[in-house]
Each structure stands twice: as structure tokens, then as C-alpha cells.
Amino acid sequence: MARLRDQLVRFIAALRAAGVRISVAESIDAMNAVAAVGLERARMHEALAAALIKDEADRATFDESFNRFFAAPRANRGEHPEQRGEQVSAGAGRDRPGEEPFALPRDDALANPRDEKSLSLASEAKPAKKAAAARRQDTEKGKDAEESKDGQRHSDRMRGRQEHRAADTPEESPTPGIDATRVARIRAIERMPFDKFSDLDYDEARDALAPLIRRFRIRLGRRLRLARTGRIDFRRTIRAALQRGGALIDLNFRARRPRHVDLVILADISGSVRYAAQLMLELMAGARGCFRRVSSFVYVDHLAEADFEDGHLVMTPALDLYARSDFGRVLGELWERRTGLLTRGTIVVIMGDGRNNRLPARADLVREIVRACRAVVWLNPEDPARWGTGDSAIKQYAREVNAIVPSRNLRELQVALAAIA
Amino acid sequence: MMLTREQISDGLKRARYVTNERVETAIFLALALEKPLLIEGPAGAGKTEVAKVIAEILHTELIRLQCYEGLDEARALYEWNYQKQLLRMQAGEQQGLRWEELSEHIFSRDYLLERPLLKAITAPSRVVLLIDEIDKADEEFEAFLLELLSDFQITVSELGTLKAHERPAVILTSNRARELSEALRRRCLHLFIDFPGAEQERKIIELKVPELDAKLAAEAARFVSAIRKLGLRKPPSIAETLDWAHALVRLGVRELDTDAVRTALGVLLKHEDDRAKVESKASALAPRTR
Numbered sequence: 001m002a003r004l005r006d007q008l009v010r011f012i013a014a015l016r017a018a019g020v021r022i023s024v025a026e027s028i029d030a031m032n033a034v035a036a037v038g039l040e041r042a043r044m045h046e047a048l049a050a051a052l053i054k055d056e057a058d059r060a061t062f063d064e065s066f067n068r069f070f071a072a073p074r075a076n077r078g079e080h081p082e083q084r085g086e087q088v089s090a091g092a093g094r095d096r097p098g099e100e101p102f103a104l105p106r107d108d109a110l111a112n113p114r115d116e117k118s119l120s121l122a123s124e125a126k127p128a129k130k131a132a133a134a135r136r137q138d139t140e141k142g143k144d145a146e147e148s149k150d151g152q153r154h155s156d157r158m159r160g161r162q163e164h165r166a167a168d169t170p171e172e173s174p175t176p177g178i179d180a181t182r183v184a185r186i187r188a189i190e191r192m193p194f195d196k197f198s199d200l201d202y203d204e205a206r207d208a209l210a211p212l213i214r215r216f217r218i219r220l221g222r223r224l225r226l227a228r229t230g231r232i233d234f235r236r237t238i239r240a241a242l243q244r245g246g247a248l249i250d251l252n253f254r255a256r257r258p259r260h261v262d263l264v265i266l267a268d269i270s271g272s273v274r275y276a277a278q279l280m281l282e283l284m285a286g287a288r289g290c291f292r293r294v295s296s297f298v299y300v301d302h303l304a305e306a307d308f309e310d311g312h313l314v315m316t317p318a319l320d321l322y323a324r325s326d327f328g329r330v331l332g333e334l335w336e337r338r339t340g341l342l343t344r345g346t347i348v349v350i351m352g353d354g355r356n357n358r359l360p361a362r363a364d365l366v367r368e369i370v371r372a373c374r375a376v377v378w379l380n381p382e383d384p385a386r387w388g389t390g391d392s393a394i395k396q397y398a399r400e401v402n403a404i405v406p407s408r409n410l411r412e413l414q415v416a417l418a419a420i421a
Numbered sequence: 422m423m424l425t426r427e428q429i430s431d432g433l434k435r436a437r438y439v440t441n442e443r444v445e446t447a448i449f450l451a452l453a454l455e456k457p458l459l460i461e462g463p464a465g466a467g468k469t470e471v472a473k474v475i476a477e478i479l480h481t482e483l484i485r486l487q488c489y490e491g492l493d494e495a496r497a498l499y500e501w502n503y504q505k506q507l508l509r510m511q512a513g514e515q516q517g518l519r520w521e522e523l524s525e526h527i528f529s530r531d532y533l534l535e536r537p538l539l540k541a542i543t544a545p546s547r548v549v550l551l552i553d554e555i556d557k558a559d560e561e562f563e564a565f566l567l568e569l570l571s572d573f574q575i576t577v578s579e580l581g582t583l584k585a586h587e588r589p590a591v592i593l594t595s596n597r598a599r600e601l602s603e604a605l606r607r608r609c610l611h612l613f614i615d616f617p618g619a620e621q622e623r624k625i626i627e628l629k630v631p632e633l634d635a636k637l638a639a640e641a642a643r644f645v646s647a648i649r650k651l652g653l654r655k656p657p658s659i660a661e662t663l664d665w666a667h668a669l670v671r672l673g674v675r676e677l678d679t680d681a682v683r684t685a686l687g688v689l690l691k692h693e694d695d696r697a698k699v700e701s702k703a704s705a706l707a708p709r710t711r
Contacts, residue, residue, distance in 0.1 A: 021603065023607050025607060026607060029454065029456065029610070032454050033450050033454065036449070036450060036453040036454060037426060037446060037449065037450065038426075042442055043426070043442065043446050046442055046443045046445075046446035046447065047446050047450055049443070049611075050446060050447040050450050050451075050458075050611055050612055051450070051610055051611075053611060054459070054603075054606035054607070054609070054611040055606070055611075056461060056613040059613065214598075215599055243503065243504065247503075247507070249503070
């Protein structure tokens with residue numbers, strides 16, 4: 001049993017290396033789980049999954065590692081002198097009675113079940129290489145393999161494989177569900193840096209945005225609802241007190257009014273940071289109700305009002321997306337429109353990389369704006385290592401604003417925005 | 422009572438719950454290791470049903486805590502029965518009792534209103550505790566659950582710590598409205614239940630709607646499993662499939678052709694755009710076209 005324990009420990013280590021988070025308590029659970037269900041392969045598979053995998057998105061990784069570590073038991077495999085030699089040298093606990101041994105990692109166990117289809121296609125296409133390929137392959141049909149010299153062995157193995165697969169796959173369960181793959185995709189896209197985005201990724205990120213917006217809104221809203229101070233709601237308090245014989249035990253408070261925060265968002269939609277800016281605008285559009293007023297602007301070389309209609313960015317006036325960005329001029333335009341827009345209750349959120357094509361940076365205007373407003377926060381989708389290189393004027397702006405936060409992917413963006421609000 | 426793996430299998434069959442190796446193993450482990458079981462999956466895939474079935478297998482009571490935003494300890498754990506306490510105090514005053522004597526009385530178990538969690542912990546025999554839709558509760562509540570889930574004990578400030586005589590079988594379900602904390606996940610075994618495949622769904626239909634013709638049941642199952650892949654706003658749940666099967670029986674449908682699909686689609690789809698989407702593809706999806 002000690003061997004199995006070691007094998008399990010190695011298996012868990014491999015999962016951790018593959019990025020699955022597993023605590024010590026969970027690994028103990030896994031041992032207990034195996035002790036409870038026994039060593040029958042399919043059951044052990046599900047038992048380990050239940051104890052170790054807490055996120056369906058990790059399931060594919062788990063299945064792949066499991067197949068690599070715990071190959072099918074020998075009873076289901078064809079017995080061959082050559083193979084036996086291999087297995088003895090592999091040293092599975094063969095002579096221990098009552099224990100169904102596992103073989104150690106083997107070539108064929110490494111084959112990812114997902115690849116099977118492509119592999120079998122390949123084998124049909126190149127019959128000449130078939131004999132050599134047969135050792136590594138795991139094809140479902142063995143009819144042409146029988147013609148070759150080691151065909152018998154191959155088909156034997158095949159039968160064993162099929163049996164084990166039949167036992168392993170009760171009906172149609174193991175393929176991760178639609179929901180799981182979606183969750184995995186959302187997780188991946190949340191961590192993907194904006195500068196690696198393509199149009200396709202952007203579309204996918206927009207899909208992922210819907211649950212994010214909901215979560216974001218709930219997060220902002222809850223703080224307002226869970227008011228423990230403020231004005232007492234007299235009616236509700238008295239009603240609650242009536243139940244308790246008139247003793248004012250619980251005070252009920254009026255929900256806090258939305259904070260007097262006006263948000264002015266300024267987003268660069270030139271090529272370099274387009275995706276980040278659009279996603280941010282959409283995220284904030286969803287959380288509009290949590291602020292008193294939100295004004296969104298986009299800019300390249302001019303300022304334009306932005307709005308979201310049915311998920312499409314609408315700007316007035318239209319901007320030339322391929323113009324050279326000029327944030328200095330944009331700041332000037334914003335400053336001209338300051339009356340009624342920039343007040344003591346305004347938080348200005350600027351999203352951009354501060355790459356100004358070596359045009360005047362006008363950092364002095366940023367200082368003026370900081371003075372007029374409650375705060376100015378700069379979100380930079382660029383890697384901090386590249387700030388201030390080349391035509392980036394971000395260092396000049398950074399000195400003036402209240403905070404500058406890197407937001408390289410959706411996750412960081414969310415955290416940054418929640419902190420502002 | 423310790424159940425073997427086979428007993429669980431039999432029990433599930435007897436409770437008419439169609440399932441697979443994965444679900445059975447997870448249920449068995451949750452009972453054998455006395456660990457909470459966290460079940461995730463799309464809405465309507467049969468998560469809550471698992472808890473009901475376990476209660477049936479164990480021949481015990483199911484205690485259900487439905488989570489919602491703003492759920493607090495008073496609703497989930499316990500609350501003092503203020504009215505009763507007040508009455509007792511007034512009665513005590515007339516008898517001339519001193520405060521010490523009085524407070525001993527009014528802070529005893531008699532004046533405690535047990536909410537689901539406390540009820541599950543103090544139950545004399547093993548019960549099944551279903552914490553439904555934990556993702557709808559606030560994060561604070563989730564943190565509060567941790568003590569219960571790892572040690573099966575609850576602290577009531579006036580009474581001290583109450584420990585479970587018999588550890589309840591705890592089932593948590595989540596629809597992923599928000600991400601659950603790692604701490605909670607760590608304390609639970611995990612099970613993901615997805616929609617069943619066509620074959621499994623056919624079995625479910627045959628079991629629950631035996632009036633439906635077997636051939637029609639297979640076609641219905643295939644149809645539902647096909648429209649779930651269309652990326653609808655709300656894919657039909659198993660319960661809705663069963664409603665639909667009932668509807669087909671009532672409508673006296675003999676063959677699942679385009680018209681038959683159209684007539685009862687409202688049972689299956691609850692959004693207008695979903696309906697439009699499926700109707701536009703009905704001829705391609707229906708097993709038989711006229």
C-alpha cells in the first residue's frame with residue numbers, strides 16, 4: 001500500500017505542477033477516498049476527482065494526469081512475453097495478493113483521449129507506418145492491424161483497451177460539460193493580457209463580460225444596501241419592535257443613497273489599447289446605477305462622448321481611429337468643458353497607455369484637473385516594465401494623478417475599478 | 422449506519438434517480454468520509470434532487486436552507502424567541518424573581534427558535550442538510566459556514582458550543598452566480614452535474630413518464646439534447662423535459678414532427694428569443710419532417 005500512497009503523492013504533485021490548487025487537507029481526503037472506494041479503476045478515478053478537483057474547469061487536466069499515472073490494470077490488457085517483461089521491470093506490485101496493481105506511466109497511457117480521433121485518421125492515411133505506430137496508438141478499430149505481423153498483439157491490446165474504456169466511460173459522462181468549458185474559457189480570457197487580444201478574443205471577452213458586470217454591480221450595490229449607519233427608517237424599526245413588545249431592539253436604517261460620485265471616464269480607443277478601453281467602458285456602463293452620474297468619453301486625437309447601445313460603442317462625433325493619439329489636446333478639450341463636468345465630487349478615470357507620439361503631454365492640465373476634482377485615477381493596460389519607454393509620457397502624468405494602476409487583463413481591470421468605486 | 426457502494430447504487434435506483442458512476446461515487450464518499458458535498462452545474466440538471474434522494478436512501482429527514490442575498494445568522498442558525506422571553510419576564514416580575522434567576526430561564530433552549538442549521542446539528546439522528554444555492558448568499562455567510570462544515574459545531578454565544586451528535590450529511594449546491602471561496606471548496610468534496618446525454622435523458626423520461634411511447638421518448642430526448650447545444654439563453658432543464666414529455670402524452674402526439682415540436686415548445690423554452698431560434702431551426706431538428 002505504501003507504493004500506492006507514493007504514487008498518489010506523486011500524482012497530486014503532478015496536478016499541482018499543472019496548476020491545480022490542492023491543499024494538504026484535500027490530499028488526505030484523496031487518500032481516505034481511495035481507501036473507501038477501493039482500487040477499481042473507474043471508481044478510484046471518480047473518487048479522486050471528487051476529493052481533489054473543486055472546479056470543473058480543472059477536470060480535463062485531472063483526467064489527462066489520471067490516465068498518465070494510473071494506466072489500465074493488467075487484467076484487462078493482453079498478456080505477452082514482451083509486455084510482461086516490460087511490466088515486471090516497471091515493478092508494479094504484482095505478487096501482492098488481493099491488490100489490483102497499476103502499471104507505471106507508459107507511452108500509450110500518455111496519449112490524450114482527445115487525440116484519438118486525429119490519431120486514428122493518421123493511421124488510416126499512412127498504412128505503411130502502421131506497425132510502428134501501433135505501439136503508441138490507441139485506435140478504436142483494429143481490423144487492418146490484424147494483417148500485420150504483430151497485429152495479433154495489437155488487437156489483443158486493443159480489446160483490453162476497449163474493455164477498460166467501456167468500464168471507464170459509463171455512457172457519456174467524462175467529456176466536460178458545456179458549462180464547464182465555458183467557465184474554463186472565461187477564466188482564461190480573464191487572465192489574458194490585453195495586448196495579446198485579437199478580434200476573436202475580444203468577442204469572447206464580451207461574452208465573458210455579462211457575468212462580470214453582474215458580479216461587479218452586486219459588489220458595488222451591496223455596500224450601499226448593508227448600511228449600518230445613517231438615517232433610521234422609523235416605520236420599519238417600529239414594525240420590527242412591535243413583534244418584540246415595543247422594545248427597540250433592532251434599528252432599521254434607510255438604504256444609503258448612492259454616493260455623490262460623478263464618474264468621468266476617459267478612454268483611449270486608438271489601436272494600441274482599443275480592446276481594454278472598450279471592455280472597460282462596457283463594464284462601467286453596466287454599473288451605471290451605482291453612481292450619480294457617469295459621463296464616458298473616448299479619445300484618439302479628439303474627445304468624443306461615448307455610449308453603449310446594444311453592446312456597440314457609439315461615439316459622437318465619430319473619431320478617426322487611425323489618427324495619431326494626442327492626449328495633450330484631449331486634456332485641453334476636457335478642460336474647456338469643465339463647467340458642470342469636473343466638480344469636487346467627480347472621480348476621473350483615465351484609461352490609456354500615455355503614448356503621446358511625442359506631442360506636448362500637457363501634464364500641467366492634469367494637475368489642474370486633479371485640483372478641481374475629487375480624484376484622478378489612471379488605468380494603464382501596459383506592462384509596468386514598459387512605462388516611460390519610447391514615446392510614453394506616462395511618467396509625467398503619473399507624478400500628477402492620485403493613483404496609477406496597471407490593468408493588463410480583465411481581472412486586474414475589475415479589481416482596479418472596484419477599488420475606485 | 423454505514424452504506425456500501427452497492428447499497429448506494431441500489432438506493433438510487435429504487436429512488437428512481439438515473440445517474441452515473443461519477444455521481445454515485447461522490448455520494449458514497451460524502452457519506453463514507455462524512456464530508457460535505459458541493460454540487461455545481463447548470464440550473465435544472467438535478468442538483469437539488471440529489472439531496473432529496475440521499476434523504477430517501479438514508480430514510481431520514483431533509484432539512485433545507487434556501488440561500489438568498491442578505492441571508493443572516495438569525496434566519497439560518499437561531500433566533501431568540503423575543504415574544505416568549507418578554508412574556509416570561511413579565512410573569513417573572515409578578516412572581517418577584519430576581520434577574521439572575523430570570524436570565525437563566527430566558528436564555529435556555531426553550532426560548533431558542535431553531536433555524537435549519539441548528540436543527541440539523543442538534544437532530545438526534547443523522548439528517549440530510551441541504552444548503553441550496555449557496556452562491557446566492559453573501560460572502561460573509563459563506564465564511565460563517567466554515568465552522569459548521571469542518572467541525573460540525575455551532576457557537577451560540579449564550580449557550581456555548583453545540584456539537585453534532587450525529588454528523589449530518591451536508592449537500593451544498595451552487596449555480597455559479599459568483600465564485601465560491603477556496604476555503605469553502607477545500608472543505609467539501611466536489612461534484613459537477615451537467616445535463617444528461619440523450620441516452621441518459623431517455624432513461625429518465627421512460628422512468629418518470631412511462632405513458633410516453635418508447636420510440637417517442639428516445640426522439641424527445643435527442644431533440645432536447647440537440648437544442649441545449651444551440652446556446653440558448655436558458656437551456657431546458659430536466660424537469661422541463663419531463664413536463665414536455667407529459668405535454669406530448671396529453672396532446673396525443675404520435676410522431677415528433679415539425680408541427681408537434683412547435684405546438685408544445687412553450688413548455689420547454691421560457692424566453693421568446695430562444696423560442697424563435699428553435700422554431701427557425703425546427704425543421705432541421707425535428708426527427709421527422711412532413
